[in-house]
Amino acid sequence: MEQTNYNKLPIRSNIQVDKRKTKLCRHFRKGGDQICHYGSKCIFIHPEDGELYQNLIADTEEYHQQKTMINEKIGKLYQKRKVSSNFKKKQEYAKTINETIRQWNEDYPKAPNYYDLHGMTEQGAIDYVLDIVKWMRVKNVKTSRLETGKGNHSVNNIPAIKTALLSGLHIFNGCSFTPLPNNDGILELTVV
Numbered sequence: 001m002e003q004t005n006y007n008k009l010p011i012r013s014n015i016q017v018d019k020r021k022t023k024l025c026r027h028f029r030k031g032g033d034q035i036c037h038y039g040s041k042c043i044f045i046h047p048e049d050g051e052l053y054q055n056l057i058a059d060t061e062e063y064h065q066q067k068t069m070i071n072e073k074i075g076k077l078y079q080k081r082k083v084s085s086n087f088k089k090k091q092e093y094a095k096t097i098n099e100t101i102r103q104w105n106e107d108y109p110k111a112p113n114y115y116d117l118h119g120m121t122e123q124g125a126i127d128y129v130l131d132i133v134k135w136m137r138v139k140n141v142k143t144s145r146l147e148t149g150k151g152n153h154s155v156n157n158i159p160a161i162k163t164a165l166l167s168g169l170h171i172f173n174g175c176s177f178t179p180l181p182n183n184d185g186i187l188e189l190t191v192v
């Protein structure tokens with residue numbers, strides 16, 4: 001972890017005004033301690049900077065911590081679901097898993113029209129994408145991005161969402177899914 005005592009560095013007079021609030025403060029970056037003694041005088045972006053901070057949310061320590069918590073919660077739910085012999089209980093665990101991930105996307109959207117489906121059950125991901133498509137049609141949004149992961153097979157009980165979506169194409173009338181050329185773990189969803 002970076003331990004530079006950034007707080008004790010003098011403010012350089014050659015920092016141009018137009019450089020203010022263009023980069024995330026290192027204290028709030030992934031791995032940062034989330035304490036900046038410059039407070040509101042800091043020239044870098046802080047959580048209080050609203051939209052500027054939200055635009056960089058995926059790089060923040062806050063996001064990283066929340067994501068770790070969610071992943072742990074989801075992992076435990078999958079474990080409980082796996083060992084339960086009660087069908088109704090299994091369904092309840094799946095429901096909680098999928099609702100948790102939908103809520104995560106609402107609370108911490110990585111970018112506009114970007115959905116992280118990691119950890120959802122296959123059916124949960126399909127239902128979610130059907131809702132996303134409905135919403136896109138209402139809002140007249142043409143493309144969205146779906147983070148599915150690259151896996152073609154189930155690993156550690158985490159289902160292969162990409163495969164589920166691509167093989168269930170017939171359910172998604174008038175939609176296409178195209179893997180991004182530079183990252184095939186993300187599908188571009190286009191709605192006609």
Ligand SMILES: [Zn+2]
Nearest residue numbers: 025036042044
């Ligand atoms: Zn700062």
